[in-house]
Amino acid sequence: MARVVENPDLAFRLARAIVSDIALYNQDKVVEGIKGDNIFELMDAELNEGREHFFLRVSPELANREHLYDRAIVDVLIKQAGKIDSQIW
Numbered sequence: 901m902a903r904v905v906e907n908p909d910l911a912f913r914l915a916r917a918i919v920s921d922i923a924l925y926n927q928d929k930v931v932e933g934i935k936g937d938n939i940f941e942l943m944d945a946e947l948n949e950g951r952e953h954f955f956l957r958v959s960p961e962l963a964n965r966e967h968l969y970d971r972a973i974v975d976v977l978i979k980q981a982g983k984i985d986s987q988i989w
Contacts, residue, residue: 904959905957905962908962911965914954914958915968915972918950918953918972919975920976921950922943929943
């Protein structure tokens with residue numbers, strides 16, 4: 901079993917890696933979700949599965965661990981999708 905992450909910087913890096921993998925393996929869905937302004941609805945299952953994996957690997961005592969994963973979603977999935985043509989930009 902993998903070690904539980906207790907360091908917030910390492911936890912954020914883990915969250916970014918998880919979200920990066922989600923984006924990589926679901927590129928078409930990301931583009932469709934950004935274009936249709938429904939990225940969170942379209943990617944709900946994948947993002948929740950990633951969140952569950954993150955929570956299994958990160959200590960429950962780590963302050964703001966929920967926010968770390970959400971911040972990774974914005975940093976990786978949303979900011980990097982800024983080059984996709986969409987009405988939301």
